[in-house]
Amino acid sequence: MKRVALYARVSTDSQTVDNQLQELRRIADRMGWEVVVEISDEGISGTKGRDQRPGFDRLLKGISRREFDLVAAWSVDRLGRSLRDLVLFLEDLREQKVDLFLHQQGLDTSTAAGRAMYGMLSVFADFERSLITARVKSGLQRVRDSGKRLGRPPTDPAKIDRAKVLLAAGTSLRKTAKLAKISPAMAAKLKGQMVE
DSSP states (O other): OOEEEEEEEESSTTSOSHHHHHHHHHHHHHHTOEEEEEEEEESOOTTSOGGGOHHHHHHHHHHHTTOOSEEEESOHHHHOSOHHHHHHHHHHHHHTTOEEEETTTTEETTSHHHHHHHHHHHHHHHHHHHHHHHHHHHHHHHHHHTTOOOSSOOOOHHHHHHHHHHHHTTOOHHHHHHHHTOOHHHHHHHHHHHHO
């Protein structure tokens, strides 16, 4: 008997996960799965990361511990909103040999058709990653070719001179940074240069 984790999510506090969980329970009963845990995130957008979705975090921990054989969710958008995040999630599942069932999409990675669909998603995610990398590299090269400097703009020399005077007078790093309107890290760097 497959041990299954049911996962449900809604984006707003005015919605409820009850309908999703009720349907997933029915499916689990019909398929003969043992529901070992029901996990939900209520009032949390699917665009939020794992650190802001306690239920999803709990789900991922359960996957890494192999607490269940299958994750069942109402729909792919309940898991997340980006293809890349979904593929990373699927890779976590695959590494732990945990299957995925998505009711609305009719996806079940424990079947041959489901594994084929997963393979296609992986190909599209890799393609998307390579396109993004190519666009970023092209954009950076275009900026370099136009003669523009990349990175943070240099600190105003007048601010550096003021900071050096303050530091030489024994002013603390924090106070120097505040008075010279520079970062505390820059103040520390300047103090280090003065000591050398």
